Amino acid sequence: xxxxxxxxxxxxxxxRDAMGADYIDELVQAYFDETPQLLAKLQxxxxxxxxxxxxxxxHSIKSTxxxxxxxxxxxxxxxxxxxxxxxxxxxxxxxVKSLVTGYETIHQALAExxxx
Amino acid sequence: xxxxxxxxxLVVDDNKVNRLLLGRSLEQQGHTVEMAENGRQALEMMHARxxxxxxxxxxxxxxxxxxxxxxxxxxxxxxxxxxxxxxxxEELNSVVKCIEMxxxxxxxxxxxxxxxxxxxGASLEKKRLRDQQRELIRKFATSEVATDLETSGxxxxxxxxxxxxxxxxxxxxxxIAESQTPAETIELxxxxxxxxxxxxxxxxxxxxxMVGDGLMAIFGAPLVQADHCERAVKAALDMIGMIQLLNVxxxxxxxxxxxxxxxIASGQVIAGYTGTTRRATYTCVGDTVNLAARxxxxxxxxxxxxxxxxxxxxxxxxxxxxxxxxxxxxxxKTVEVQVFSVPxxxxx
Numbered sequence: 535x536x537x538x539x540x541x542x543x544x545x546x547x548x549x550r551d552a553m554g555a556d557y558i559d560e561l562v563q564a565y566f567d568e569t570p571q572l573l574a575k576l577q578x579x580x581x582x583x584x585x586x587x588x589x590x591x592x593h594s595i596k597s598t599x600x601x602x603x604x605x606x607x608x609x610x611x612x613x614x615x616x617x618x619x620x621x622x623x624x625x626x627x628x629x630v631k632s633l634v635t636g637y638e639t640i641h642q643a644l645a646e647x648x649x650x
Numbered sequence: 651x652x653x654x655x656x657x658x659x660l661v662v663d664d665n666k667v668n669r670l671l672l673g674r675s676l677e678q679q680g681h682t683v684e685m686a687e688n689g690r691q692a693l694e695m696m697h698a699r700x701x702x703x704x705x706x707x708x709x710x711x712x713x714x715x716x717x718x719x720x721x722x723x724x725x726x727x728x729x730x731x732x733x734x735x736x737x738x739x740e741e742l743n744s745v746v747k748c749i750e751m752x753x754x755x756x757x758x759x760x761x762x763x764x765x766x767x768x769x770x771g772a773s774l775e776k777k778r779l780r781d782q783q784r785e786l787i788r789k790f791a792t793s794e795v796a797t798d799l800e801t802s803g804x805x806x807x808x809x810x811x812x813x814x815x816x817x818x819x820x821x822x823x824x825x826i827a828e829s830q831t832p833a834e835t836i837e838l839x840x841x842x843x844x845x846x847x848x849x850x851x852x853x854x855x856x857x858x859x860m861v862g863d864g865l866m867a868i869f870g871a872p873l874v875q876a877d878h879c880e881r882a883v884k885a886a887l888d889m890i891g892m893i894q895l896l897n898v899x900x901x902x903x904x905x906x907x908x909x910x911x912x913x914i915a916s917g918q919v920i921a922g923y924t925g926t927t928r929r930a931t932y933t934c935v936g937d938t939v940n941l942a943a944r945x946x947x948x949x950x951x952x953x954x955x956x957x958x959x960x961x962x963x964x965x966x967x968x969x970x971x972x973x974x975x976x977x978x979x980x981x982x983k984t985v986e987v988q989v990f991s992v993p994x995x996x997x998x
Contacts, residue, residue, distance in 0.1 A: 560670065568666050597760070598667040601759075
């Protein structure tokens with residue numbers, strides 16, 4: 535897979551340069567630790583129709599994903615955040631599903647970039 | 651960009667990636683960084699050790715950014731620590747609310763390192779200047795007045811308070827001054843003021859005027875003290891005791907003894923900061939203050955070092971013995987005033 539298809543390289547490289555090559559691994563690891571938990575929270579919130587918890591989880595996913603350059607993934611999370619804020623979760627299940635499957639690709643791409 | 655001295659910073663964010671990102675950037679800029687996962691943890695850390703600056707996320711579990719701001723801005727111990735809000739761009743409304751609540755500044759996440767450095771630098775510099783100002787106030791005002799200024803803010807307005815006023819003066823000071831060198835006179839005054847300040851502050855009093863060899867002190871304001879009469883009388887006894895010790899020294903050096911007179915009166919006084927916003931002093935005025943000044947001057951007539959008025963005497967505990975000096979017609983008073991003297995030997 536070409537990581538560039540899901541990760542904006544200038545953003546990622548700027549982050550790596552700013553943080554240092556060693557530290558970026560630690561950051562990515564923290565992202566790998568946190569994001570599955572946030573995705574699980576998002577799904578739970580959707581099932582419970584808890585709009586506030588839904589919005590918060592989507593918000594967190596969005597903000598950290600954007601930091602690494604996962605901009606499309608972040609944009610999808612942002613759409614969900616807005617749905618949560620407006621308490622309109624009608625179209626949410628489909629998008630949550632895309633987000634969960636999308637994360638697999640992001641994980642793979644970031645892992646490849648770190649091994650470079 | 652100017653370099654700022656490193657600070658002790660606290661990063662508060664429930665998201666680990668955000669914490670690491672911010673923490674790393676700040677450490678690279680030379681700061682010492684600690685991290686908290688939520689507001690409750692942040693407050694515990696802020697109470698445990700001093701921080702120069704806090705970077706605060708708004709959305710957090712347990713205790714969010716608003717709740718932290720509310721606690722910090724109403725906490726005397728914490729309210730001077732600058733807080734910078736870190737938020738996502740869409741949270742601009744929340745940012746406005748935070749600034750209104752007392753946050754110093756905000757940064758949009760993901761945080762741009764150059765902007766981060768500039769904002770942190772500016773905030774730390776402002777805090778350093780504020781700390782310096784506070785230090786100056788502490789140096790030039792009594793600690794009670796400094797505390798009063800810090801808690802109530804600077805207001806020149808006055809108010810009625812129940813307090814005890816004290817005047818003290820060195821007897822025959824002009825004669826003493828004529829018999830010694832100017833340097834010796836200044837040294838004597840400095841020793842005298844040091845001793846009097848100590849006796850007065852030990853009892854929670856505030857010296858608010860020093861003119862020549864005389865001083866005025868107030869008990870019960872700006873800090874309220876229920877037993878301000880008793881404190882003033884105890885301070886007066888300590889003052890005389892200290893002068894007696896000073897005299898032992900002076901006699902050994904072949905110098906003349908000094909004697910002081912103290913007048914004390916209690917009641918309602920008008921207390922407040924007088925002056926201009928550029929230079930002001932905490933002071934008390936009113937009949938009670940005038941009476942204390944008259945009693946001080948009356949000590950020369952009675953020949954006893956401490957005179958108090960009836961209002962002061964009536965609230966003293968049985969631990970303090972006083973002698974009635976009867977009613978006196980004091981200068982400037984239409985009615986007679988009951989005057990009491992406080993004997994130096996209280997064990998009798």
